[in-house]
């Protein structure tokens with residue numbers, strides 16, 4: 002039977018009458034067609050290798066839609082088919098839910114199900130029993146499992162037994178089909194069955210997997226071994242037992258890998274290469290200042306930034322829901338290991354905004370390896386990606402590792418062979434991945450090479466990411482996730498985020514900085530300077546800003562006398578650049594500023610010697626630390642010493658340039674919707690610096706950098722921006738842009754502009770899903786306090802930290818707020834512990850949780866904790882469970898109803914859907930039609946629409962365990 006294109010989920014395919022072997026090959030080809038299967042000879046229709054099958058089955062299980070559909074089948078089975086009263090309704094809903102219209106006739110008429118099952122019996126797997134396609138008949142030999150794959154039934158005939166595939170749950174797995182040469186293949190995961198656990202077949206023939214007689218490479222045309230790859234050495238000896246990897250079973254292979262993590266005896270050349278790499282990493286200082294503050298990474302995930310757009314961005318978890326990689330480096334590197342398939346490349350992405358410390362962290366990984374902390378790797382190669390952006394030349398894999406690697410040297414074939422033999426013991430670090438041209442396509446496009454023949458560097462990288470070259474290695478990349486790159490990064494096995502410094506870590510950095518500078522006596526003064534400018538303290542959450550603050554503090558303290566840090570970021574950078582500008586060659590600052598802007602427009606932060614206006618300007622910029630060499634890159638390549646500095650210089654160019662037309666200037670504030678402006682704001686720090694440079698008093702700001710001659714030009718530009726900003730209605734801006742406007746107004750330090758902005762703030766402010774970093778929280782607090790009006794805030798999914806949450810909701814002008822339950826519990830508990838009862842009472846009264854939707858047991862638990870704290874405070878305190886002014890109502894029931902509401906919520910079992918409509922009607926408040934939504938009875942219980950029974954799917958949805966609660970203001 003000819004199969005059409007692979008469409009829909011695996012569920013549809015399993016329910017089709019397609020020949021399972023064809024199905025399998027179609028699956029594999031579709032998947033691997035993208036991977037350009039050049040090296041397979043003839044696809045061997047009769048051969049299924051267990052790794053391939055493991056992959057197929059894993060993917061089927063990994064397919065979220067299928068998994069969920071089968072889970073629903075299992076759970077809804079009883080409801081739909083055993084509860085005769087609900088028969089008709091249930092089936093319809095069930096069928097609709099799993100989205101299989103074509104199954105309607107099959108599933109409604111039960112007899113037909115038998116035939117369908119029979120059809121499938123000839124195929125790959127029997128899903129379900131003959132009589133009832135959705136019941137789960139488990140033979141005594143098969144351990145019960147909710148997995149779709151544990152419900153395979155066993156046929157008569159020859160059976161191959163493949164012991165223990167690591168990715169399968171324990172149990173028996175049967176595969177059969179024409180062309181296999183056997184009527185059935187059983188994969189047994191777990192201990193082999195005892196004789197008493199009789200396999201339901203007439204004498205299973207124990208055979209090994211089919212194997213190509215000619216060569217000991219992989220038996221799979223789709224999963225080549227090293228021996229299959231042109232240009233690769235002969236198959237590796239992976240154990241000291243003189244067996245090739247491919248002669249071993251997958252279990253043996255894994256065991257061999259584990260065992261061989263003991264240091265093997267290496268040839269002299271390999272030992273030498275390895276120790277030269279280690280020496281290289283150990284010799285590198287930890288960052289430009291040689292300071293290390295230990296930071297924890299947070300598990301990350303990407304999400305669509307709007308329901309309409311395909312673009313993704315880093316999701317913002319609530320503070321209390323963040324998952325820290327507490328095990329440090331080891332945990333990060335092991336994180337994807339659970340999902341790792343044998344000999345499969347593992348991709349780990351460490352993401353974060355510019356200047357958060359990604360490169361610092363990545364270099365720390367190589368240093369840790371050099372110090373023997375990562376014994377699971379024999380080799381670690383660190384590449385700053387700016388150095389790999391070479392379009393012209395062609396390279397082989399060995400050139401990448403040896404010539405472009407951290408320790409450039411001629412290729413040593415013996416060492417290279419050694420690397421190829423154990424790719425699983427190789428870690429490649431690709432730092433600043435966003436710096437590569439067209440990086441997004443490397444991760445997902447087809448066409449990466451499968452051989453080590455010369456290719457463009459991009460081709461080589463594509464081969465690595467597409468898991469064809471050095472298959473089985475670990476790829477660790479760091480990147481700023483923006484635009485299309487973020488979309489492709491969802492292909493990574495695991496994601497982490499570098500979130501910058503906490504206030505304590507910033508203080509630690511200041512202390513260490515002064516220690517290294519040999520001026521520890523200034524420590525207290527420097528910390529006092531920092532605390533004297535809370536806005537800069539909040540910005541020191543970014544290590545880059547923290548470093549800049551340290552440098553300026555050091556300079557100010559050296560001068561002696563009354564020192565004070567500036568109150569804006571613009572002031573900080575003017576303070577740092579002013580002295581450099583004063584002794585610059587003529588036109589040097591403007592020349593460098595122009596370069597910063599023009600490179601930024603092309604999304605680049607690196608520059609060549611030849612791009613400087615003159616050698617003199619280059620020498621000045623290097624001497625003043627404005628640009629610096631890139632570690633590992635040729636001397637002719639330099640980079641701006643930080644992204645923020647590049648943004649500042651870009652803004653200087655906009656402020657100074659006569660080439661930028663006045664009417665174009667407002668677009669560079671990036672406050673209007675993206676569609677209406679061609680500028681993409683890659684240099685995202687430019688808007689606030691531009692406002693700062695043009696609005697702050699000329700003599701202290703732009704004049705301090707460029708001299709008095711540019712005063713008239715600056716004044717004209719200021720007028721243009723002022724007119725634009727005063728026409729802007731803050732209430733019409735989305736949360737992210739509103740925050741940027743607040744930052745611009747803060748940097749401008751112009752009383753008129755600030756008043757205009759704060760007066761325009763709407764009374765109800767929702768920041769739902771928009772990150773509130775410490776500086777964002779700071780400007781928001783200042784603006785609300787200055788407005789002299791009342792506000793309601795929605796602070797859910799903002800990642801706001803506990804101290805930020807406390808400062809915002811503690812403001813007198815904030816009369817109502819909504820925040821995640823877990824963060825609120827944290828705040829209340831900390832206020833309680835600190836004995837701040839008055840503030841606690843105040844914030845409790847402002848808190849609202851309506852409409853409440855419990856999505857996980859944690860939500861119910863948190864609600865219980867809130868009620869508990871509330872009880873302790875006495876009967877007069879109440880928080881709003883009804884609608885609040887923020888949400889359009891006024892109901893604030895006393896604690897009694899909340900507790901009774903809680904006790905109802907607590908009995909909802911989140912794992913199994915509750916079928917009694919009364920029970921979860923409370924949970925399903927948002928599932929009700931608008932007419933009955935948000936209405937409550939006198940006890941504060943939400944009313945259900947009479948006669949409306951929630952469908953099983955709705956109940957399932959409402960009881961699904963799924964992270965923090967969702968927004969529905």
Ligand SMILES: Nc1ncnc2c1ncn2[C@@H]1O[C@H](COP(=O)(O)OP(=O)(O)OP(=O)(O)O)[C@@H](O)[C@H]1O
Nearest residue numbers: 288292293294355356357358359360361544545644
């Ligand atoms: N944990 C840390 N301890 C000490 N210094 C740090 C730490 N993290 C970052 N820094 C310092 O902060 C500055 C910025 O760090 P880094 O260059 O690693 O940021 P990044 O996220 O890679 O930025 P970009 O995206 O712009 O490349 C550097 O000077 C670095 O030394």
